[in-house]
Amino acid sequence: MAKYMLLIHGDEQRWATMTPEEIARRDAGHRDFVAGAGGAIVEGNRLQDADNTTTLRGTTITDGAFLETKEVLGGYYVVEAPDLDAAIAMARKLPELAWDYNAVEVRPVWEMS
Template sequence: MAKYLVLIYGDEKEWANTGPEERARTEAGHRRFAAAAGAAVVGGHELMPPATATTLRQGTAERPTVTDGPFLETKEVLGGFYVLEAADLDAAIALAGLLPEVAVSHSGVEIRPIREMS
């Protein structure tokens, strides 16, 4: 079985303005996804907002340079992720297609194969 990283992106301002009912619907959608995916979900979490991010970049030989915030300013930000174990990319696509963010205009889902360390 291959592993896939499923990255959930969305418009940060849209997410921040999401009301309690919409947030509850999204959370229910994630519970349905997790139930449908079962053991295929190896892990996953919602991320804190981009303003809480810390970025490391090349610094001196002894230490990297540490900055606040994300590396790039973009409209869509990474909001969460899952690690799935699936037979192939088609199976990973079928599972990720159940995520509620796939059906929201300000969100998107990216799937990437994970290269296993040897």
């Protein structure tokens, strides 16, 4: 089985203004995703806000995300799947895709040997 990283991107300002009902729906969606994935999930976590980021570029260290973008990385899952199509099918079940200000990137993991 190959490993794929499902990277959850979105608008952090919009996440901060989600209603309690939207948060409950999102959190329930993640519980459903984990339950439905069975043993395919290797790891997954929500990330702290982007203002807690430290970026290294060459010899320079800066506080905060390096790129000035609207979307930030909010969390991830590492999953095992037989192929990219299966990983995409899993990613389609993530609750963030119910809102138009989010995206999920599916990227194969290049495992170090």
